[in-house]
Amino acid sequence: MSRPFRLAKPQNPLHLYRHLLREASYLPPVARPFIEKRIQSRFQKSRKDDEERSAKHIAQAHHDLRLLRAANLGDTARMRRVLLHAFGRLGRRRRELMDRVIHRDVPTETEELQKYAAEASALVTQGSKLDWLDMWDVDKLRTYARSQMQAGLINSPKPTITAFQITPDKVIPTENAWGRPLAPKLYRTKLKNVWKAVADKCMPPLPKEQWEQLRAIATGQAEGNWLPPPRRPVARSLYPDEQTAEWDWQSYAIKPVAVVDRPANRRNKLLSGAVDDNTPTGDPEPLNCHKYTARMWRRLLGGIWQLTATMEKKPGGRGWHITWGKEEFRPAPASAGAMEFFTDFPEPAQPKGGGKAKT
Incomplete structure (x- = not known):
């Protein structure tokens, strides 16, 4: 502890x-x-x-x-x-990784360049101005969001993506409250809000190398020293008697005891490092304090790995290959006393008519 x-x-x-x-x-x-x-x-x-x-x-x-x-x-x-x-599931790095998903890739082939030019010219012909959604690769975002929805992430820090969000045609109404066609500007605003909500719920893919490192740790195949180093001892003074702090009786005289002793509370001791000298049984241990072991680190990093994925373009440039971290289910082996029920077990007889075997 x-x-x-x-x-x-x-x-x-x-x-x-x-x-x-x-x-x-x-x-x-x-x-x-x-x-x-x-x-x-x-x-x-x-x-x-x-x-x-x-x-x-x-x-x-x-x-x-x-x-x-x-x-x-x-x-x-x-x-x-x-x-x-x-690992980019929250915060600044998540936004940096999401930029690679939502922004369009630079066209490397003639067909891709012609398609992008055709889309841009169509917008110019309609007389509409380009906005930030036109710069997004909506097809790529939809593919990744659908893959995340099918993966069924556990303990995700973001809400779950619903099937209606990746199909805006089913979410955005075509008529307003008076039964008239929805205004183009209002429709565009609602469309941008839908895709913005989808991007906010996505767990962006990690680089291949870092994803492989997480998988090796989660599956117990990591090589080398992947554990954090032990904490170095804190330097202590040669004259401890000179550093003894006096009792701050003024705080107890003008403030409630619960407020003064709050840093030494069992819930706050890990944050403040305070020592409770008022408990008759001695300084109590802090709450939610665990000793880190290799098994605990593997479980912590394994849970993060199951929230990550890799995203690579398929050969030929059509579609994407997305792989999510998912640990295979391995049932525990039978004990020595129960192995007698599994030895020389007869194989089930197959029906002659080609139907399903009865068990």
């Missing part, structure tokens, strides 16, 4: 930046690159902010640091959320 520990609170942005990178180094190697890159890019982007924006970003960084510490100490719910961000 992991125990919370107190570290010195970062006093300046550079100290906070180092703490974030240190906590990111304890994540699994397959999930570490995106988190470290995200921390570095956000720090570099915020270096020239004004005082007001800098204070807001520092407060958010402190929140992220507490979340990473709690996840590394055994909070599996927060660790799963970190992994969802790292």
Whole structure:
């Protein structure tokens, strides 16, 4: 069982930046690159902010640091959320991966170029202006959304895609409330809202290499050291007596006890690292704190793998080949005492008429 520990609170942005990178180094190697890159890019982007924006970003960084510490100490719910961000199921990376799905590919063949030019000329002939939906590859998005709907994802962070959403003709009415034909502009707005909702529910495909790494870990075929490194011990002072904090009696005098002791609550101990010195039986263990093992890491990453897919174009450029992470069902082998019922078991007799065999 992991125990919370107190570290010195970062006093300046550079100290906070180092703490974030240190906590990111304890994540699994397959999930570490995106988190470290995200921390570095956000720090570099915020270096020239004004005082007001800098204070807001520092407060958010402190929140992220507490979340990473709690996840590394055994909070599996927060660790799963970190992994969802790292593999593009939520957050910024999900939007970056979805751009590859919704945007049209650059035409590489003459037929594709002619088809794209014909569609553009048809829009110009109708006199309508190009909008962001014209830049989307709707056929590709529909194919991927249908594949995700058929995959039946479990514990997805996004709502389920329905069959009516990938067929806007059945969702959008053709007449208004007065029985008149729907205005073209209103129809276009409703059509854009439908495809925007579909794109928001999609779990975008991962690059082939990263998807293969996740599959190897989930199926137990991973080679090398794929587990996170052990946590280094916290440095301790040679003079512990000089660091003993005095009892803050003023807070207990002007605030409720529940408010003062909230950081040391069993639900918040992984976030704050506080120690409860008021419990007669000693400092209680935090709630939802688990010890990470290879089996637990395999189950966590396996659940993420089942929310991912790969998307490759079929030979000839017609259609897409989509593969979702799905673990094969392997029933447990029979015990030694039950094996006697399976040895020398006669094969069922086949009917002569070619019908189904009776069991």
